[in-house]
Amino acid sequence: MTRITFEKQAQDGKARRGVIRTTRGDIQTPAFMPVGTAATVKAMMPESVAATGADILLGNTYHLMLRPTAERVAALGGLHKFMNWSGPILTDSGGFQVMSLAGLRKLTEKGVTFKSHIDGSKHEITPERSMEIQALLGSDIVMCFDECPALPADRDRIASSMELSMRWAQRSKDAFGDRPGHALFGIQQGGLEEDLRAQSAQALREIEFDGYAVGGLAVGEGQEAMFGCLDFAPDQLPENKPRYLMGVGKPDDIVGAVARGIDMMDCVLPSRSGRTGQVFTRHGVLNIKNARHQDDPRPLDENCSCPACRNYSRAYLHHVFRSQEIISSMLLTWHNLHYYQDIMSGMREAIASGTFAAWQSDFHSGRAQGDIDPL
Numbered sequence: 498m499t500r501i502t503f504e505k506q507a508q509d510g511k512a513r514r515g516v517i518r519t520t521r522g523d524i525q526t527p528a529f530m531p532v533g534t535a536a537t538v539k540a541m542m543p544e545s546v547a548a549t550g551a552d553i554l555l556g557n558t559y560h561l562m563l564r565p566t567a568e569r570v571a572a573l574g575g576l577h578k579f580m581n582w583s584g585p586i587l588t589d590s591g592g593f594q595v596m597s598l599a600g601l602r603k604l605t606e607k608g609v610t611f612k613s614h615i616d617g618s619k620h621e622i623t624p625e626r627s628m629e630i631q632a633l634l635g636s637d638i639v640m641c642f643d644e645c646p647a648l649p650a651d652r653d654r655i656a657s658s659m660e661l662s663m664r665w666a667q668r669s670k671d672a673f674g675d676r677p678g679h680a681l682f683g684i685q686q687g688g689l690e691e692d693l694r695a696q697s698a699q700a701l702r703e704i705e706f707d708g709y710a711v712g713g714l715a716v717g718e719g720q721e722a723m724f725g726c727l728d729f730a731p732d733q734l735p736e737n738k739p740r741y742l743m744g745v746g747k748p749d750d751i752v753g754a755v756a757r758g759i760d761m762m763d764c765v766l767p768s769r770s771g772r773t774g775q776v777f778t779r780h781g782v783l784n785i786k787n788a789r790h791q792d793d794p795r796p797l798d799e800n801c802s803c804p805a806c807r808n809y810s811r812a813y814l815h816h817v818f819r820s821q822e823i824i825s826s827m828l829l830t831w832h833n834l835h836y837y838q839d840i841m842s843g844m845r846e847a848i849a850s851g852t853f854a855a856w857q858s859d860f861h862s863g864r865a866q867g868d869i870d871p872l
């Protein structure tokens with residue numbers, strides 16, 4: 498098996514157009530990864546997710562280790578076979594969700610012990626165990642086990658957490674070993690502090706990874722602070738490897754991150770919003786439950802080619818949402834994921850043709866217009 502490689506094909510300003518080649522297929526970058534938390538992108542068949550244009554999915558180590566367990570997934574042939582997704586899969590390390598979901602956490606140099614949010618059972622994740630779980634799942638892109646505080650946090654806490662994460666990054670690399678066909682990404686920490694981010698980047702460069710994530714953002718700091726950090730954080734990472742911004746975000750967060758040199762992102766927002774009736778279009782955000790849609794025969798977006806827009810009216814989507822019909826989540830999730838992938842392909846073309854600034858200005862003016870007027 499060959500190595501996972503990254504080829505940068507074009508650059509416009511700081512924005513990069515490239516391709517990550519894996520044994521399970523190419524990932525065109527900038528890439529948005531839909532989140533398949535529990536071995537499913539909720540409300541979507543895998544072939545539907547692929548039809549939106551997604552090249553890669555994200556799976557959550559924390560959720561899968563608790564249920565159905567990594568050992569069970571491995572015995573059943575691995576995550577790709579288990580969930581019927583043949584493309585690449587990136588798994589997170591479990592660290593972030595232990596911090597955000599699990600109960601009674603105890604953090605030591607060795608790792609984290611915690612109680613499951615499902616049944617209260619006790620578990621431990623260490624860098625070594627995280628590598629083992631992600632190998633059992635059969636993940637193509639494995640993330641280092643790390644730890645990060647919610648922001649705002651004081652500088653000492655951010656520094657000591659970053660230093661711990663860098664020791665864990667070395668342990669993750671040692672435990673990962675040599676696995677051709679699988680990639681290991683390091684995770685930069687350091688909060689919003691430029692010097693701590695630089696120290697973290699340097700530590701990761703010395704360990705050497707197949708790709709690098711900017712971690713510890715989108716944890717409550719707000720877009721302005723996040724962009725402020727992204728003005729320097731990606732530049733500190735190696736130029737010739739993919740850069741992944743974890744857990745981001747809203748459409749304008751994604752565009753702003755790509756403009757600052759990010760190649761990959763993931764977020765539950767488009768799929769979760771699809772289940773709560775929040776719809777993203779090139780004219781901003783609309784809420785399908787509003788009464789203004791109940792007699793409206795027009796699609797969500799007349800320019801969108803997704804099934805929700807091609808075949809259904811706002812009136813129908815309003816009706817099935819209000820009636821809590823399952824097809825509501827299916828169609829709105831499909832539309833939102835399709836819209837996100839449209840943004841990504843639009844950015845890829847614009848970067849390749851050197852027109853990314855004009856593309857961004859169209860994107861922002863379209864969204865500033867707001868939804869079409871009611872009938």
Ligand SMILES: [Zn+2]
Nearest residue numbers: 801803806832
């Ligand atoms: Zn649509």
